[in-house]
Amino acid sequence: MRTRxxxxxxxxxxxxxxxxxxxxxxxxxxxxxxxxxxxxxTQSDRMATIQLLVDTFQATHPEITINVIPVEENDLxxxxxxxxxxxxxxxxxxxxxxxxxxxxxxxxxxTAAGTRVIEKVGKDRFYEGALKLVDDGSGTYYxxxxxxxxxxxxxxxxxxxxxxxxxxxxxxxxxxxxxxFYKPEENQYGILVGTKPEVYAEQCFTHIALxxxxxxxxxxxNLIFDSPEMREAIEFYAELAKYTPPGPQTWRxxxxxxxxxxxxxxxxxxxxxxxxxAEVAQGSLTxxxxxxxxxxxxxxxxxxxxxxxPIITHTQPxxxxxxxxxxxxxxxSEAQLSAVETFLLYLFSENAYVSYxxxxxxxxxxxxxxxxxxxxxxxxxxxxYKRFGKEKLAQIISGLNSIQTFSIVxxxxxxxxxxxxxxxxxxxxxxxxxxxxxxxxxxxxxxxxKMREIVEGR
Numbered sequence: 001m002r003t004r005x006x007x008x009x010x011x012x013x014x015x016x017x018x019x020x021x022x023x024x025x026x027x028x029x030x031x032x033x034x035x036x037x038x039x040x041x042t043q044s045d046r047m048a049t050i051q052l053l054v055d056t057f058q059a060t061h062p063e064i065t066i067n068v069i070p071v072e073e074n075d076l077x078x079x080x081x082x083x084x085x086x087x088x089x090x091x092x093x094x095x096x097x098x099x100x101x102x103x104x105x106x107x108x109x110x111t112a113a114g115t116r117v118i119e120k121v122g123k124d125r126f127y128e129g130a131l132k133l134v135d136d137g138s139g140t141y142y143x144x145x146x147x148x149x150x151x152x153x154x155x156x157x158x159x160x161x162x163x164x165x166x167x168x169x170x171x172x173x174x175x176x177x178x179x180x181f182y183k184p185e186e187n188q189y190g191i192l193v194g195t196k197p198e199v200y201a202e203q204c205f206t207h208i209a210l211x212x213x214x215x216x217x218x219x220x221x222n223l224i225f226d227s228p229e230m231r232e233a234i235e236f237y238a239e240l241a242k243y244t245p246p247g248p249q250t251w252r253x254x255x256x257x258x259x260x261x262x263x264x265x266x267x268x269x270x271x272x273x274x275x276x277x278a279e280v281a282q283g284s285l286t287x288x289x290x291x292x293x294x295x296x297x298x299x300x301x302x303x304x305x306x307x308x309x310p311i312i313t314h315t316q317p318x319x320x321x322x323x324x325x326x327x328x329x330x331x332x333s334e335a336q337l338s339a340v341e342t343f344l345l346y347l348f349s350e351n352a353y354v355s356y357x358x359x360x361x362x363x364x365x366x367x368x369x370x371x372x373x374x375x376x377x378x379x380x381x382x383x384x385y386k387r388f389g390k391e392k393l394a395q396i397i398s399g400l401n402s403i404q405t406f407s408i409v410x411x412x413x414x415x416x417x418x419x420x421x422x423x424x425x426x427x428x429x430x431x432x433x434x435x436x437x438x439x440x441x442x443x444x445x446x447x448x449x450k451m452r453e454i455v456e457g458r
Contacts, residue, residue, distance in 0.1 A: 033335040034065035035091030037343070038079075040324065042070040046359045053355060057346050064339045073099070084108055089329040091340040094146065097133040098405070100325040101413040104134075104142030110337070111140045113328040117341055118144055121348050121368070127400035130323045130367040137411035143327035144344065145367035147357055150321040150399035151207055152310035153191075154257070154271065155264040160307070167307060168264055171211070171236055171314045178243040181263035187292050190243035192253050192265035194427065195434045200251045201427040203320065204266040208240075209233040210318035210404045216417050216451070219410040223455055225448050229315070234433070234440055236314075241434040245292070248435050258284040259296040268321065269396060272362030275303045276387035303387045310399025319402035323367065350376060361385060365397045372397045416455050425450045 039050055047070055054066050069090065071079050076095055080103060083089045089108070103109050114134075118126065118141055130145035153168050159181065160167065168174040178190030194201030209215070214229035224230075245253045245262070254271070256262035258281060274281045278298040287295040299305075311317045326347070328340050346352055348368070354376050357364040361384040371377050372393040378385045385393055407417035420426070429447040432438040 031335055032063050032065070033333070033339045034067065035332070035336050035340055036067045036069050037092045037094075038069045038071045038076075038090045039094045040071065040073045040076070040096075041094070041359065042072055049355065049359055053347070053352055056352075057343060061339075061342065064343065066343060077102070080108065087331075089331060091329060091332055091336055092344065093327045093329065095143070095325060095327060097143070097145070097323045097325055098407050098413055098418060100134055100143035100327050101408055101411070102415070103327065104136065105413065108330060109142055110328045110330045110332070111136060111142055113337060113341060114143050114326075115139075115141045117326075117328070117344050120341075120345060125368050125370070127367055127369060127398075127403075129319055129399075129401045129403035133323050133403065133405065133408055134325055135411050143325035145323050146326045146347075147364040148321055148323040148367060148400055148403070149268045149270060149363050149365060150310050150319060150397060150403065151203060151266060151268045152308050152319075152396075152399055153264050153312070154267055154275075155307050155309065156257075156305055157307040158305045159263055167309055169309045169311065169313060171208075171312075174264070174312070175236070175239065177263060178240055182243040184246075188261050188263075189245045189256060190263050191240055192244055192249060192256065192262055193237065193240050194250055194266070195241050195244060195430060196248040196250045197424050197427040197431040198250060199424075199427070200266075201430050202421060202424070203268075205233070205237050205426055205430060206406055207266065207312055207318060207320035208237050210320060210406075211312040211314045211316060212236075213316050215409065216406045216420060217409055217414045219412055221412075221414055221416070221455075223416075223448070223451055225451055226444065231440065231444065234429075234444065237430065238433050238440065241430075245290070248431060252289055255284040255286075255289055255293055258299075258302070259293050260299075261293070269362040269365060270360075272388065272396075273382065273384045275306055276384045277382060308392070308396050310396060311402050317402050318404055319399040320405070321399060321403050323400070323403060324364075350374065365400065367400060416451070419454050420451055423450070423454070 041047060041050060051068055054068055058064060073096060076099055104111055126145055130148060134142045134145060136142055155168055163180060165177050165180065166173045168177050181188060182190035193204045209230065212229050212233045214227060214233045216225050218224050245256050254265050254267060257265050274284060281298050285296050285298060287293050311319050326344055347356060357366055358380045361380045361382060366372060373390045378390060407414055425447050429443045432443045433440055
């Protein structure tokens with residue numbers, strides 16, 4: 001799902017960073033020390049905001065010098081391994097949980113230091129699902145969960161209430177609503193799930209599969225795709241696809257929702273600014289993308305008419321999304337380690353933390369419980385969060401409590417799962433079933449064969 005940079009860095013002002021050092025600090029180094037901070041926030045406005053945060057920190061810690069280096073997430077494995085071979089690892093790395101688990105398992109991260117920071121921030125303050133993604137299985141954490149986005153079902157509260165339907169948090173309620181609101185003769189559809197062979201379909205399906213405890217691999221890396229749980233998830237997804245707008249569909253069909261032609265759609269929290277701000281929603285209010293849509297005016301009340309289900313339940317509750325972590329590398333000097341911990345604790349101080357998260361309202365959600373309910377968090381520069389309110393924000397972000405992924409199983413990253421994702425094997429299977437009429441058994445066999453070829457290195 002798309003991300004959007006916010007050119008608001010000066011507006012953020014960071015006036016509120018007067019207390020930026022926070023109340024919690026690790027032992028402060030007594031000698032001049034320097035380290036690199038590699039960040040995945042490569043956009044120029046975000047880099048400028050991060051640098052301002054660093055400058056504020058350095059003003060009160062003149063003995064510490066931090067060099068901020070932007071590194072694209074896709075380039076990170078190559079860059080980290082090259083730096084490790086050269087003995088020039090950065091001190092702190094911002095990265096997705098999958099990379100954190102992989103680097104931690106390779107011994108490149110100081111898991112003791114990361115765990116220590118989590119304990120100083122307050123282990124019980126973190127959303128449970130976010131912590132589970134970086135748990136090595138022994139009570140130690142590969143890295144510190146810092147922010148993330150949550151996927152779920154956005155739906156029309158007013159339509160559901162008028163129809164006397166429950167919020168679509170279970171398979172049964174979801175399917176009942178999809179069928180009820182499916183009125184193609186009126187150009188109205190029940191639900192949007194991805195049916196085109198691309199990432200959006202993978203994201204929608206993964207959430208459904210996890211809610212049925214269907215997985216690609218077990219903890220030992222054995223392929224378990226051909227399971228009753230997975231088949232049931234695929235059958236259910238194919239049924240939902242019958243109530244989706246016509247044609248192989250992608251995230252773009254959210255336009256139907258914004259033009260009052262769709263009851264539910266899967267999307268990440270990156271949609272929040274579209275729901276709240278007219279200027280951001282304009283791309284979904286035209287008649288340019290679908291012949292069935294003629295365009296519509298922005299509805300300022302749509303944000304209030306919209307509900308969100310972050311956790312879907314069938315045989316188990318499941319959330320889905322992405323958690324971004326801060327990892328402390330191994331091999332630092334005692335002074336560097338102390339400086340890195342001090343800086344990371346500073347980033348978790350409320351003003352610094354909220355300023356960081358405000359770089360992408362909706363896209364960067366706190367991994368710390370209670371932050372979303374603060375007045376400070378509610379006051380993002382574009383006024384997105386105020387449109388949702390504290391109660392709804394907390395409910396949206398609560399999806400981090402149950403967040404899961406195919407590629408991390410009980411503290412182990414399954415590399416083959418990431419390769420399967422990149423090859424779009426599951427979206428291709430979904431397309432074959434929903435658009436080409438390929439029987440489910442045949443499509444599953446073909447998908448499993450492709451997965452086995454990856455596992456066996458063929």
